Amino acid sequence: MSFLRDEKVRGILYQLITIVAFAALALYIAHNTAQNIEARGIKTGFDFLNHSSGFDITESPIHYTTKSTHWDVYKVGLINTLIVSFFGIVLTSILGLIIGVARLSSNWIISRLAATYIETFRNIPVLLQILFWYNVVLAAMPSVRHSYSFFNSIFINQRGIFVPKPIFLNGSIYIAVAVLVAVTMGWFIHKWAKKRLEETGREFPVFSTNLALLIILPLIAYYATGKPINFDYPVLKGFNFEGGKTYTPEFLALLFALTIYTATFIAEAIRSGIEAVNKGQKEAAEALGLSKMQALKLVILPQAIRVAIPPIISQYLNLIKNSSLAAAIGYPELVTVFAGTSLNVTGQALEIMAITMGTYLVISIIVSLVLNWFNHKMKIKER
Amino acid sequence: MAVYELKTAKKPPIKDSGIIFWIRKNLLSSPSNILMTLLSLYILYIIIPPFVKWAFIDANFAGHTKADCTGDGACWIFIRVKLKMFIFGFYPESELWRAKLTMALGALTVAFAVIDRVPKSVKIASILILPIVSFILLYGGVFGLEVVEPSKWGGLLLTLVIATVGIVLSFPIGIFLAMGRQSKLPIIKTLSVFYIEFIRGVPLITVLFMASIVLPLFFPEGVNFNKLARALIGITLFQAAYVAENIRGGFQAIPKGQYEAADALGLTYWQKMRLIILPQAIKVAIPNLVGTFISLFKDTSLVMIIGLFDLLSMVKLTASDRDWLGFDTEGYVFVALIYWVFNFAMSRYSKRLEKKLDTNNRD
Numbered sequence: 001m002s003f004l005r006d007e008k009v010r011g012i013l014y015q016l017i018t019i020v021a022f023a024a025l026a027l028y029i030a031h032n033t034a035q036n037i038e039a040r041g042i043k044t045g046f047d048f049l050n051h052s053s054g055f056d057i058t059e060s061p062i063h064y065t066t067k068s069t070h071w072d073v074y075k076v077g078l079i080n081t082l083i084v085s086f087f088g089i090v091l092t093s094i095l096g097l098i099i100g101v102a103r104l105s106s107n108w109i110i111s112r113l114a115a116t117y118i119e120t121f122r123n124i125p126v127l128l129q130i131l132f133w134y135n136v137v138l139a140a141m142p143s144v145r146h147s148y149s150f151f152n153s154i155f156i157n158q159r160g161i162f163v164p165k166p167i168f169l170n171g172s173i174y175i176a177v178a179v180l181v182a183v184t185m186g187w188f189i190h191k192w193a194k195k196r197l198e199e200t201g202r203e204f205p206v207f208s209t210n211l212a213l214l215i216i217l218p219l220i221a222y223y224a225t226g227k228p229i230n231f232d233y234p235v236l237k238g239f240n241f242e243g244g245k246t247y248t249p250e251f252l253a254l255l256f257a258l259t260i261y262t263a264t265f266i267a268e269a270i271r272s273g274i275e276a277v278n279k280g281q282k283e284a285a286e287a288l289g290l291s292k293m294q295a296l297k298l299v300i301l302p303q304a305i306r307v308a309i310p311p312i313i314s315q316y317l318n319l320i321k322n323s324s325l326a327a328a329i330g331y332p333e334l335v336t337v338f339a340g341t342s343l344n345v346t347g348q349a350l351e352i353m354a355i356t357m358g359t360y361l362v363i364s365i366i367v368s369l370v371l372n373w374f375n376h377k378m379k380i381k382e383r
Numbered sequence: 384m385a386v387y388e389l390k391t392a393k394k395p396p397i398k399d400s401g402i403i404f405w406i407r408k409n410l411l412s413s414p415s416n417i418l419m420t421l422l423s424l425y426i427l428y429i430i431i432p433p434f435v436k437w438a439f440i441d442a443n444f445a446g447h448t449k450a451d452c453t454g455d456g457a458c459w460i461f462i463r464v465k466l467k468m469f470i471f472g473f474y475p476e477s478e479l480w481r482a483k484l485t486m487a488l489g490a491l492t493v494a495f496a497v498i499d500r501v502p503k504s505v506k507i508a509s510i511l512i513l514p515i516v517s518f519i520l521l522y523g524g525v526f527g528l529e530v531v532e533p534s535k536w537g538g539l540l541l542t543l544v545i546a547t548v549g550i551v552l553s554f555p556i557g558i559f560l561a562m563g564r565q566s567k568l569p570i571i572k573t574l575s576v577f578y579i580e581f582i583r584g585v586p587l588i589t590v591l592f593m594a595s596i597v598l599p600l601f602f603p604e605g606v607n608f609n610k611l612a613r614a615l616i617g618i619t620l621f622q623a624a625y626v627a628e629n630i631r632g633g634f635q636a637i638p639k640g641q642y643e644a645a646d647a648l649g650l651t652y653w654q655k656m657r658l659i660i661l662p663q664a665i666k667v668a669i670p671n672l673v674g675t676f677i678s679l680f681k682d683t684s685l686v687m688i689i690g691l692f693d694l695l696s697m698v699k700l701t702a703s704d705r706d707w708l709g710f711d712t713e714g715y716v717f718v719a720l721i722y723w724v725f726n727f728a729m730s731r732y733s734k735r736l737e738k739k740l741d742t743n744n745r746d
Contacts, residue, residue, distance in 0.1 A: 022574065032603050106412065107409065119727065128684060349597050356589055357593075360584060360585045
């Protein structure tokens with residue numbers, strides 16, 4: 001048996017044992033599953049995707065009726081997941097940035113306030129926060145008749161928030177074109193200013209110029225084309241508001257909780273990013289005579305971002321995954337309508353769970369590809 | 384002869400200590416800083432007085448029924464009356480001492496683990512014994528203890544059971560997965576990588592759905608897990624992937640020389656891992672592991688979606704009692720406080736550990 005002492009032989013042996021054990025387990029499970037499915041009379045295959053679902057969905061960004069198929073249910077769920085994730089990521093980035101910067105403020109009280117915010121909301125389960133917003137805060141809003149009204153165009157009540165909806169008429173395409181032009185010009189200005197800075201050392205106010213461009217150009221287009229954007233205002237008719245855009249309590253509870261919870265992690269990532277920049281860098285910037293803003297913009301932030309962005313991106317992914325907790329309050333995203341209602345209606349747990357998990361897996365893979373791309377781009381280019 | 388003239392004394396330097404200086408430096412150093420201070424004072428003003436008013440001044444503490452809650456503020460009587468539900472769920476009244484004893488033993492084990500002076504052998508022994516003793520105490524069936532079905536466990540007790548089992552069981556699985564991922568054997572490595580990345584790519588709720596709906600299909604008819612066991616399987620399998628990544632971080636922090644030295648000494652793979660690599664890797668990974676355990680503790684609240692009565696689900700349950708309708712707010716605040724205390728304590732502990740273990744980086 002001396003050949004067993006050979007590391008290579010043993011390696012192959014271990015792997016063989018693993019494969020056999022794994023295959024045996026897979027076969028055992030497959031066999032049991034097949035028998036159970038037959039015994040319980042569960043249908044198999046993916047035909048159910050083409051069958052009509054028979055249930056309605058409260059919020060659907062695309063056309064959906066009870067006659068729509070389970071495939072439509074999947075699409076509605078996925079789109080709702082993406083919508084709430086998109087809003088969540090935007091809002092949580094803004095909030096997290098504010099809190100993170102406040103945490104580092106030299107003002108003691110601001111810094112303590114931010115720290116308290118972080119320690120409070122980070123340590124409470126996000127599901128509890130979702131339920132709190134849904135069952136306590138939003139449920140305490142006034143009835144439809146007694147809505148809080150802002151400028152007579154935004155209304156807040158038990159059924160959610162009602163806001164005016166923009167309607168794009170002919171000619172609004174030019175506004176989009178104007179935005180595009182502004183962005184392109186901004187990009188060129190940025191390049192030109194950088195080149196000039198490197199050659200002559202003179203600075204150009206890139207940020208304020210671009211901001212002005214981004215506001216003025218679309219405004220000009222708006223007036224030049226004869227104000228092609230109208231607003232559809234929500235109006236109280238009978239027992240509910242009609243027209244406008246409605247954000248339901250389910251959506252808002254999920255959005256607020258995810259935003260507030262995730263912002264604590266983003267704030268911490270930003271703080272650790274800025275703190276990770278070597279003290280000597282700051283001192284060197286000061287010694288060079290850079291102003292505080294210049295030091296921040298040219299020395300601290302470019303280095304802090306390298307450290308802060310990867311954890312922030314994985315927090316975005318966590319937010320997307322946590323949006324599945326909507327199942328507890330019934331916001332119709334992927335897990336609620338597809339892995340919930342569709343699964344109950346069809347009973348095809350295996351197929352539906354496979355599709356659902358596969359979808360999240362694809363999202364995760366896309367996010368980690370972005371992360372890898374970023375890490376590669378940001379890698380310190382050493383000589 | 385020189386003429387000496389008395390010069391007027393220089394002003395003393397501005398005081399750089401004391402409360403006035405502190406306020407000036409930290410709160411009022413510039414106009415924008417003053418604005419910030421005012422803004423934060425305003426924020427505090429709109430948050431704190433109403434909360435204090437609700438939670439303390441207008442709140443009711445004394446009494447036994449809903450009728451005693453006459454104030455506009457919180458009704459803490461509700462929490463006091465339902466406290467048993469929040470902590471123990473439906474655990475039978477006559478057997479309650481067993482649940483209490485289990486919690487006390489758990490607290491003792493944690494105390495052993497945290498206090499430095501306790502010998503390592505006692506720490507490890509208590510961690511290994513706790514799950515067995517707890518199970519015997521909680522479930523019963525031996526030593527003349529009445530059987531208490533897991534469906535009766537609830538509240539904080541259930542949350543702690545799930546968290547503890549999740550932590551204890553996921554730990555060894557996580558170590559094996561991490562070793563698998565570091566392995567030179569391609570098949571073992573691939574399987575480990577696939578498992579870890581798959582689990583980390585999907586939300587916990589889908590894993591719990593798998594465990595509660597699909598898992599029973601995987602076993603022959605007659606094999607039945609109760610709800611709690613299914614949730615535990617789901618949570619453990621989920622947690623293991625995250626533990627594995629923490630341990631892997633520990634592996635990567637260990638200098639290559641340690642591996643080579645172990646090889647040079649002629650240690651086998653398992654000896655090398657057990658004696659050289661793992662003790663160091665786990666030590667490095669501990670702060671991150673505590674972070675993962677905090678996430679796990681928060682994540683246990685998800686079991687409510689698959690129908691278990693953990694701490695969080697007690698809010699809805701107790702607030703739908705006909706005698707106590709509509710006290711969700713008090714319930715959520717109370718439960719949030721419990722979660723917060725546990726998580727905050729853990730995060731402080733992890734920070735302390737990080738400082739203690741950070742031996743090579745003093746500046």
